[in-house]
Each structure stands twice: as structure tokens, then as C-alpha cells.
Amino acid sequence: MPATRPRPLSPHLQIYRPQLTSVLSIFHRATGLLLVPGTLLLSLWVILLALGEGSFSCISLFVEHLIGRLLLLAWLFSLYYHLCNGIRHLAWDLGYGYAIGVVYRSGFVVVVTALGLTLATAFWA
Known part of the structure; x- marks a missing residue:
């Protein structure tokens, strides 16, 4: 029987x-992907x-440039988000x-x- 309307x-x-x-x-996966090049750049540093x-x-x-600081801040947020969400996933595993x-x-x-950890790190430095 052919379908009258493709679904x-x-x-x-x-x-x-x-x-x-x-x-x-999705954000957890994206931050995990963004941590790779950021960590390589940090290693180069x-x-x-x-x-x-x-x-x-x-x-x-x-x-020291504004763009560099913003990228470093984004990398820090990715790191902290991925870490905190990983702890959340460990609780789910249990x-x-x-x-x-x-x-x-x-x-x-x-x-x-x-966000709090990112801001604390940014203002601590």
C-alpha cells in the first residue's frame, strides 16, 4: 500500500x-570537542x-589581547562545564x-x- 504523504x-x-x-x-559533547584544540594551544604555550x-x-x-583573553575564558568555561557535567554523569552511573x-x-x-568557577578563575588571575 503506497503512502499518500511521505512522513x-x-x-x-x-x-x-x-x-x-x-x-x-549537545553542549557537553561540544565542550569536549573544543577542549582538544584548546589544550593543544595551552600545551604550546x-x-x-x-x-x-x-x-x-x-x-x-x-x-594579552582581548580576543586571546576571550578565547581563554571560553576554554576555561568549556573545561569547567565539561568537568561539572562529567561529575553529574558519574552520579547517573551510580x-x-x-x-x-x-x-x-x-x-x-x-x-x-x-559560570561561577570561570568567573572566579578569571578574577583570581
Whole structure:
């Protein structure tokens, strides 16, 4: 029997309403991906520091610039968010926090904690 109207196999992004749980899950994966190049650049920064003042001064100019500071701040937030959400996932692995209310509250706590840690680190330095 031929179908009169083709139906989508999965929800389309234009009609799908994102939920907090799906957004935080996607954001966890995205921050994990962003941590890789950021960590490589941070490693390069430390290597240049070990090579001497001349090598280190070129990358210090970038870090002292507004764009460099914003990228470093974004990397810090990615690190703290990924860390806090990883702790949340460990609690789920132990069987805690599956109730929908707890999921939403813990997601809120993860975001607020990551923001707080990022700001604390930024103003501490």
C-alpha cells in the first residue's frame, strides 16, 4: 500500500523544540570537542615558556589581547562545564538523579557552577 504523504523518519530541527536535557547533552559533547584544540594551544604555550623569553613573548601578545583573553575564558568555561557535567554523569552511573525534576535542577547547578568557577578563575588571575 503506497503512502499518500511521505512522513519524516525523525523530528526535523525546524519543528523540534529543544529541551534543557538535549541542549546540555549537545553542549557537553561540544565542550569536549573544543577542549582538544584548546589544550593543544595551552600545551604550546607551556612549551614556548620553557624555550625562553623570546619564544614566549610572541604568544603572550596574543593572550594579552582581548580576543586571546576571550578565547581563554571560553576554554576555561568549556573545561569547567565539561568537568561539572562529567561529575553529574558519574552520579547517573551510580543510579542517582534520574527523576526529571532532579535532572533539570542538576543541569542548572552544573551551568551556574561552571559560570561561577570561570568567573572566579578569571578574577583570581
